[in-house]
Amino acid sequence: MYIGFIPVLFAFAATLASFRNLALARVLWCACAVLVVVWTTWHGANHMPHLKQLGAW
């Protein structure tokens, strides 16, 4: 599900839209930002054992 290139694909689509349609470009960039957050959370979850060693949070 978390295919690696999908956020980059959104970034590319948003870049192309940035020269044509302001509203569409903003929507695509925002979607790209959300995807980066989701992808980071998913991948960051793999590092929870490391983060737990850092002491009190």
Added chain:
Amino acid sequence: MSLQLTENRLRQLELAVIAGICFLLLEAFFYQLVLGELPCAFCNLIRVCFMLLGSGLLLNQVFGINPWNYLLSGFGALIGSLLSLLFMFVKVLPGSTPIGSAIFGLHMYAWTFILFTAAIMFCLFMAVLYARRAAGNDAPTTRPSRSGLAHLVMGLFVLLVAANLVSAFLQNGFDHFIGGGQQHYRMLYEGDVMKP
């Protein structure tokens, strides 16, 4: 503070920042293609955050300055800053192996944390400068005129985003991003694509 810039000057300043983002993405490709350091999952996502930082500035170049575009860029910089901080936390543990080369003693994720944090401040500063802009010769057009240099920088930005898309696909195919230490492009390495 009496610093006042015209809208045209603000756009020139933003163009310089887009050029800086292009330089960073080019540098990332130098480490990837020349030194053979393939980007990890966080590295790939940090690259997208640089594109997000450039997004609002690009929209300002194309459609004219709008404060909402600074918010978009600032949001991208915030995500990049937090992502870099997470990366630093993961790698700060004693015994953990760093990913990528160190530049002037700091690894790339430490540098990106500094850069993204500075970029947040830049977006705030630009929004203030825009609010206090001086009346210049800028006509309130929706499509501001652009120089050849602006076309060149924006074209380079588009090219680098496309190159990152190709790179991410060749590196991981239809699979998720892989952690650090990847040695080859999965889509170019025969048989590896089919491995679990």
